[in-house]
Amino acid sequence: MENRHNVRVLLLDDDPFMNKLHFSMLMQMGFTSLSSTNSGQQALASMDRTTDMPHLIFLDLKMPHMDGIEFIRKLVERDFKGALILVSGEDERVLKTVTKLAKSQDIDVVGHLQKPITPKTLEALLCTWSPVERKERRKADRRKYVADELRSGINCGELINYYQPKVAVATGEVVGVEALVRWLHPDDGMIYPDQFIGIAEEHGLIDDLTFAVLKQALFQACVWRDEGLGLKVAINVSMDNLVALDFPDIVAELAAKAGIAPKDILLEVTESKLMRNPGVAMDILARLRLKRFVLSIDDFGLGHSSMAQLRDIPFDQLKVDKSFVHNAHADPTALAIYRASQTMATELGMEFVAEGVEDLEDWNLVRHTNCDIAQGYFIARPMPAADYPAWLQNWQQRLNHNFENDPETQ
Ligand code: C2E
Ligand code: CA
Ligand code: CA
Numbered sequence: 001m002e003n004r005h006n007v008r009v010l011l012l013d014d015d016p017f018m019n020k021l022h023f024s025m026l027m028q029m030g031f032t033s034l035s036s037t038n039s040g041q042q043a044l045a046s047m048d049r050t051t052d053m054p055h056l057i058f059l060d061l062k063m064p065h066m067d068g069i070e071f072i073r074k075l076v077e078r079d080f081k082g083a084l085i086l087v088s089g090e091d092e093r094v095l096k097t098v099t100k101l102a103k104s105q106d107i108d109v110v111g112h113l114q115k116p117i118t119p120k121t122l123e124a125l126l127c128t129w130s131p132v133e134r135k136e137r138r139k140a141d142r143r144k145y146v147a148d149e150l151r152s153g154i155n156c157g158e159l160i161n162y163y164q165p166k167v168a169v170a171t172g173e174v175v176g177v178e179a180l181v182r183w184l185h186p187d188d189g190m191i192y193p194d195q196f197i198g199i200a201e202e203h204g205l206i207d208d209l210t211f212a213v214l215k216q217a218l219f220q221a222c223v224w225r226d227e228g229l230g231l232k233v234a235i236n237v238s239m240d241n242l243v244a245l246d247f248p249d250i251v252a253e254l255a256a257k258a259g260i261a262p263k264d265i266l267l268e269v270t271e272s273k274l275m276r277n278p279g280v281a282m283d284i285l286a287r288l289r290l291k292r293f294v295l296s297i298d299d300f301g302l303g304h305s306s307m308a309q310l311r312d313i314p315f316d317q318l319k320v321d322k323s324f325v326h327n328a329h330a331d332p333t334a335l336a337i338y339r340a341s342q343t344m345a346t347e348l349g350m351e352f353v354a355e356g357v358e359d360l361e362d363w364n365l366v367r368h369t370n371c372d373i374a375q376g377y378f379i380a381r382p383m384p385a386a387d388y389p390a391w392l393q394n395w396q397q398r399l400n401h402n403f404e405n406d407p408e409t410q
Contacts, residue, residue: 004030007131008052011036012043012071013060013087018115022058022087025119029126040066044074054082055131056110061088061098069098076105083129086112093333143188143195147203150183150196154208158184161216162382165391166234166353166375169366172399174392175373176232176266179217180382181209201240210241214251218258218265220385225260229392234266234296242269242281248288255293262292268319270298282312289314296353301337310348318345322356322376329365342369360403 009031011019019036026034035054037043040063047053057075061068068086075084084102086095086109095112102109110129113121153159163177183191200206217233224231241247255262267288289295296317297309301324309315320341328334338354345352354366357376366374380391398406 005032007031007056008033008054009035010043010054010057012038012040012057012063014038014063015060018060018087022117025117025122028119029123039063040068040071040074043071044078047078053078053080056083056085056129058085058087061086061090061094069101072098072102072105072107075107080107083108083110083131085110085125087115087117088112089115092331096333145191145196145199147199147205150199150203151205151208153183153185153196154205154212158186159209159212160184161213161220161385163220163233163385163388164375164382165380165388165395166373167379167395169371169374172395174231174395176234177388178234178236178266178268178375178382179213179220180236181213197238201238206238206240207244207247210235210237211250211254214254218254218260221260221264222258223385224388229388230264232264232266232294233260234268236298237267237269239270239281242284245280245284247284248291248293251288251293252291263294266294266296266317268296268298270303278312285313289316300341310344315350317351317353317373318348319353319355322354325354325366326356326358326362326376329361338365339369342371360406363403 009026011022011026011034013019013022013036016038019038023034023036035046037046043057059068059071063071066074068088072084084107086098086102088095092114095114099109099112111125113125159181161179162182163179165174166176166178167173168175181193181197183196185191197206197209200209213235217235221231221233251265251267252262255265269285285295294317295313295315296319297313297315298319299321300318301321303309310318318341320338324334324338324341328338342352351372352370353373353375354362354371355375357363357366357374357378359378362376363374363378365371380395383391
């Protein structure tokens with residue numbers, strides 16, 4: 001994190017003792033631009049008097065007069081650009097709900113802390129936060145793209161695939177990669193899919209996008225095959241791809257042309273979107289399956305009709321969403337959903353895949369729960385194909401050393 005002297009921190013807790021305690025902890029950690037107040041009204045009044053809004057607010061949720069949730073609403077009205085750390089004696093689930101609520105209104109939440117806060121948990125949380133990064137991300141976020149720009153981006157070959165490895169949990173062996181599309185915009189640099197997949201879906205560009213991704217992935221699969229790396233490639237298929245009945249035929253034709261067997265191609269379908277046109281989508285998915293493509297139900301646990309989809313569509317693989325994997329070891333609710341998803345996958349004879357394996361704790365969780373395949377930052381970030389060989393070498397070393405002195409675990 002940048003110089004802590006420059007970071008303006010506001011402590012808001014109705015209990016003066018708590019403010020004092022947190023104040024001195026933060027001082028010890030190098031923060032000097034600190035202020036504190038005991039009520040939301042006072043905090044807002046002082047914010048309204050200055051242009052130097054706090055970069056970071058420690059917000060107690062339970063306060064008389066104006067509680068934390070009400071305070072967040074007032075921050076939204078003021079277009080607050082800083083970040084929050086939620087502090088409370090309430091249980092995890094309340095903290096999580098409020099975190100979601102704030103984020104849904106575009107307020108940055110670094111995390112939440114249970115009282116009593118310890119210097120160790122505080123430091124661990126602060127290490128994950130950078131005020132500068134957030135500001136830059138927001139700037140990029142604000143740029144909206146129009147369909148014509150995206151269309152020309154697709155036609156000019158500006159979409160490129162990054163690849164994120166997936167490994168067999170039992171052995172650490174790489175079993176495949178997932179293609180994650182990026183838009184290398186000539187002016188704005190790298191644009192992430194959450195900024196353009198929706199546009200592609202709304203403006204009838206999603207087929208062009210998916211086929212561009214698939215063609216690149218097939219080309220890359222051939223290169224890897226010729227280098228002796230047998231990697232299965234996964235692509236993300238949008239629900240809006242599953243409306244044209246000839247979709248399976250086109251995919252099959254492209255695969256055949258490239259000389260890649262359907263069993264080495266995974267199609268990840270996001271479950272929350274599976275509901276719109278169930279009849280046609282089922283027809284298309286069943287035909288893809290008949291052609292021996294591997295079907296994976298993506299983001300499992302997030303949608304509403306997951307059970308019905310499992311009953312109706314012959315998925316080979318269940319990919320539990322990262323929100324039920326990362327940090328699940330410390331989150332009983334997430335862990336319960338993770339385990340239930342796994343039981344379901346096992347009972348239905350499906351492979352169980354965990355995404356969002358971000359750290360050693362997550363890796364230990366998947367290792368001790370008979371998860372088949374794992375994917376996440378702990379293993380690798382998505383990367384250009386050219387970086388794959390160097391990553392593989394490094395991964396093998398990390399495995400051989402059993403992740404001791406591992407840079408990812410420091
Ligand atoms: P997804 O399919 O669930 O892909 C996983 C996302 O999580 C990726 O974000 C990946 O970079 C990120 N991720 C990977 N490991 C970790 C981790 O350990 N922790 C965390 N917090 N995140 C991790 P990305 O690349 O930004 O893609 C976002 C979403 O955009 C994807 O979610 C997918 O739904 C969609 N998408 C990406 N490429 C395509 C595409 O070619 N076609 C379609 N239709 N959708 C795509
Ligand atoms: Ca996916
Ligand atoms: Ca996901």
